[in-house]
Amino acid sequence: xxxxxxxxxxxxxxxxxAQPGAAAFDIAxxxxxxxxxxxxxxxxxxxxxxxxPAGALARADLVLCLITADQALAAAQRCxxxxxxxxxxxxMNSVAPGTKRDAAQVIEAAGGxxxxxxxxxxxxxxxxxxPLLVAGPHAEDAADALRAYGxxxxxxxxxxxxxxxxxxxxxxxxxxxxxxxxxxxxxAAERAGxxxxxxxxxxxxxxxxxxxxxxxxxLDRMLAHGTRxxxxxxEVAKTLSDLGVDPAMTRxxxxxxxxxxxxxMTPPEGLTAKLVAIEGRVS
Numbered sequence: 001x002x003x004x005x006x007x008x009x010x011x012x013x014x015x016x017x018a019q020p021g022a023a024a025f026d027i028a029x030x031x032x033x034x035x036x037x038x039x040x041x042x043x044x045x046x047x048x049x050x051x052x053p054a055g056a057l058a059r060a061d062l063v064l065c066l067i068t069a070d071q072a073l074a075a076a077q078r079c080x081x082x083x084x085x086x087x088x089x090x091x092m093n094s095v096a097p098g099t100k101r102d103a104a105q106v107i108e109a110a111g112g113x114x115x116x117x118x119x120x121x122x123x124x125x126x127x128x129x130x131p132l133l134v135a136g137p138h139a140e141d142a143a144d145a146l147r148a149y150g151x152x153x154x155x156x157x158x159x160x161x162x163x164x165x166x167x168x169x170x171x172x173x174x175x176x177x178x179x180x181x182x183x184x185x186x187x188a189a190e191r192a193g194x195x196x197x198x199x200x201x202x203x204x205x206x207x208x209x210x211x212x213x214x215x216x217x218x219l220d221r222m223l224a225h226g227t228r229x230x231x232x233x234x235e236v237a238k239t240l241s242d243l244g245v246d247p248a249m250t251r252x253x254x255x256x257x258x259x260x261x262x263x264x265m266t267p268p269e270g271l272t273a274k275l276v277a278i279e280g281r282v283s
Contacts, residue, residue, distance in 0.1 A: 002088075002145045006060035008053065008075055009067035010041060013092070016123040016130075017064060019150065020046035025056035027071075057082045062090065062145050069095045076103035080110035088142055092117040092132075096169055097162030104136070104161045115142040116161045118168035129153060135163035177249070184240065184249045191243040216271040219260075223274065226261020230254050 007014045007024035014024065024047045028038040042049035050056040057063065057079060067075055072093040083089065089107045091100055091114065104114035115138050120131040128150045134143050135158040146154045157164045189195040207214075222229070233254045237247040263281045268274055 002061045002148060004059040005062045005064065005149060006056045007047070008056070008063060008065045008079060010038065010045075010047070010049075011066065013066040013119065013123045014064070015041055015045055016127045017066070017151075018045040018047055021048065023048045023050065023056045023060065025050050025053045027067075053079050054082050057084075057087075060084065060087055062088045062149070064090050064092055066092050069093055069099075073099055073103050073106070076106045076114075080106045080112060083107070083110055083112040085111040087112045088115055088138060088145055089113065090115045090117045090142055090146075092119055094119070094168065094172075095165065097165045100165050101161050113138040113141070114161060115139060116164045117142070117146075118157070118164035120168060120171075131155070133157040133164035133167060135159070135165070136161040181249050184245065184247065188240045188243050188245045191245065192239075212271055216274065219271070219274045219278070220267045222257055222260035223263060223265045223267040223278075226257040226259070226263075228261070230258035230261060233257060 005019070005022045007018065007022060007026075010018070010024045010026040010028075014026070018024070024042060026038050026041075026049075028034040029049070029051050039049065041047075060083070063079070063083070065072070065075055065079075072091060072095045076089070076091070079089075089112045091103055097116075100116045104116070107114040114136060116135040118133040118135075120133060123130050129152050131153040132146060132151055132155070134146070134154060134156050136142075137159060139156045139159065143154045143156050157167060185198065186195060189198040209217075233250055237250045237254065240247040240250060260278075263278065265277060265281065268277050
């Protein structure tokens with residue numbers, strides 16, 4: 001039974017998930033410039049805060065680690081010796097599966113129980129209703145603890161550390177990539193004075209379909225016409241450059257279209273068959 005919950009990191013996610021009475025440590029309290037604002041965050045959330053990780057973790061059964069991605073492993077290394085035996089360490093940071101496996105070794109070696117948790121949507125306004133994927137050998141215990149804490153959308157995604165993170169990281173190729181493509185497209189359209197026409201054209205041509213169907217179609221087009229499309233996209237890149245917009249995403253598109261076209265394949269039917277055929281050519 002989980003009696004004491006602690007947070008390592010208390011930024012937007014920590015504050016979105018905070019329940020009165022939990023404990024927390026945030027590195028912002030180390031600096032006199034950021035300390036007052038962070039103490040205010042703790043007090044607003046009715047959180048028992050500590051100026052050191054040891055103080056925040058002294059009684060913890062459950063730890064929610066919610067920090068910047070570049071500090072996830074360092075936090076595990078710093079906090080592992082401070083954990084009580086059997087404490088669940090929930091790594092909820094957006095990092096690669098390999099990074100989570102490295103952190104898991106540190107936590108497990110110190111007697112803690114490491115859990116890979118992927119936060120699958122923005123934490124606001126969902127808060128405890130945000131979808132979570134949980135993975136690793138302690139995933140079932142962690143899922144129970146998260147539900148008892150108040151999270152309402154918790155699913156176990158695998159028995160191995162990294163299973164949840166892999167889903168989130170690879171999904172981000174599409175989600176974050178579409179954001180970047182959107183910026184590149186609309187900035188250029190605005191400078192060319194054709195924004196409304198471009199967006200209307202996209203509305204007219206964008207089909208309602210599943211992502212599996214969309215992926216199958218997109219791979220089909222690239223395998224059949226990638227070389228020609230790469231040449232067309234070279235002209236797109238020139239268009240953007242002439243408008244003063246760096247075609248960063250478009251350069252990647254040129255490379256990927258050219259690589260797929262160079263496989264020289266007649267696209268087989270179905271997404272699975274296409275992926276098998278592509279893997280056979282590139283491996």
